[in-house]
Structures are given as C-alpha cells and as structure tokens.
Amino acid sequence: MTVRFLFLQALVVMVAASTALGQDPPKKPQRERQEMEVHTVQDALVQAYIHRDLAAMNSILADDYIFIGEDGSVSTKPQIIAMFKSGEQTVTSYDRDSETVRVYGDAAVMTYHYVSKETSKGAPADSDNWFTRVFVRRGGQWQVVSGHETRVHKEPEGVAQRLLGTWRLISAGTFRTDGTYEADSELGPKPIGYLMYDTTGHMCVSLANPDHPRWADAEKPTDAERLRSYDAFFAYCGGYEVKAKEGVVIHRPEECSWPHYIGTDQDRHFRFEGDHLILSGEETPPNGEHRRYQVVWQRVTGR
Secondary structure, X not given: OOHHHHHHHHHHHHHHHHHXXXXXXXXXXXXXXXXXXXXXXXXXXXXXXXXXXXHHHHHHEEEEEEEEOOOOOEEEHHHHHHHHXXXXXXXXXXXXXXXXXXXXXXXXXXXXXXXXXXXXXXXXOOEEEEEEEEEEEEOOEEEEEEEEEEEXXXXXXXXXXXXXXXXXXXXXXXXXXXXXXXXXXXXXXXXXXXXXXXXXXXXXXXXXXXXXXXXXOOOOOOHHHXXXXXXXXXXXEXXXXXEOOOOEEEEEEXXXXXXXXXXXXXXEEEXXXXXXXXXXXXXXXXXXXXEEEEEEXXXXXXX
C-alpha cells in the first residue's frame, strides 16, 4: 500500500470514530461562516422588501445606510422605509445570480446580478442590474451600510430586427411642394394592406382600396372592371436589404402586379415612431410635379 492510501484510510477511520462517539463534525472556517451569515442577511432583506416588513428593514439597514440608484439618485434609510410604508415602493419578485461575498474582518462586500419586478410611485420600475452591497458587523450583527446599482447595458435593438414582423397599412399619400398632403387617389383615404419582413431576407407587401366594387359577373368581368381592379390593388414580393446607416431599406421585387418593378431595387427611406413604421421617398409622376410620398404602417402584435 502507498503512504497516500494509508493516510486516507486513517482519515476515514477517524471520521467514523468521531461520528460513532456522537462528536460534532469539524467546524467550518470562520471566513466561510461569515460569508454564509452575510448571504442569510441578504436573503432576509429581500424578503423584507417583498413582504414590506418594515421591522426587518429597520433591523437590517444601518441607520447611516445610503443607497445610490442606477440614475445617480441618493436615498437614505428613512426615505426607503417611508416609501415601502406608504406603498410608493413595492417589490413583487427579486431573483439573484452570480452572487459573491468577500469578508474583510468586520466588513464584507457583496456583488450580484438581479432581475426584479417592482413599482415606484405607482409606475413600473422593473430592474435588470448589477448590485454592490457593503455590510458591517456591529454588536455581533451584520448590517447593510451602503448599496449601489448599475443597469445592465444592452445593445440597442438592431434596425433589421425592428423591421421583422407584420405591419398593417394606416395611410398612403404624397406631399406637394407646398407641404399639402394628399391621400393616394387610387387607394383612397382609408387604404388596407400588409407589409411583412421575415428572417430569411424576404418581404411581401400589398395595398388596396377597401371600397373597390365587386364585379357584376364574377366569372366574366368587363374590361372596365378589370382596369378598376388593377388600379385598386398593388402588391409585390421578393428580397430586401437594410442599410441602417443610410436609413434605407431596399425592396427587390421578384413578382409584382406591376411587371416593370420586377428585378429592380426599390429604395425606401424608413423611420420608426413608436409602433409605427414610416416609409418614404421622392417621385415625379409622368407630366406631374415632384412629390414626396409617404406610407405609414403599424406593427401587428396579435388579434
């Protein structure tokens, strides 16, 4: 047998003997115990916030506690307790991860990431932040003396990502050189239609006049009826490309109710206003004045 094996065998015998004699297992190192104590205090503070336990908050937060919010605001212990007492501040859930504690004698520093559901002064105040707490042990009890949070930085949503989905037509028309707006004469003042962008780089669009009359004979439309249908409906499908810096989306029709669109690049300037997508461009109709057209779409979020 090796020396290492004999040592391990002896260690097992010693542990078994101490258990048989009813002896307590060896105590955890002091630092580890202190770290666990700090974690326990943090757990209690979170529960106090969720249940609006003012007595627990008063015990855990030091009288000189200072909290610095993500916006740079500074709050004291009396201010925080007063907000919970009045109901101006509520916490529904508070989930932590990546939590670490470092103990320095009678002081400890805790860092962690958390996601919460909260309200502040009646308004939603959900958080996705990193937090640093400082604890100090006074009279054998750990108290929180300061806290500082920083919002998790997230890259703004990409333009291409914002375009994805289905959009419902709101209006379509042109602006004359004097600024006068005119609804599209063929689509009417309240057009209908949909615009769709998908993740494969394809799109489809359709625009129609909802007041388009039915054919007298569905099987045999007259030439005039056919022409009216052509004027009252426009659609195409194909690929698309987004040029975010230029604020342009390029539609590349592969099929279209207007054959001369097929195989061309149809540039559209775009911008977002809330849940609206506004496409625009410049045009000069044959024998007409130069105009700026604008088509407004609203995101479809469900039925």
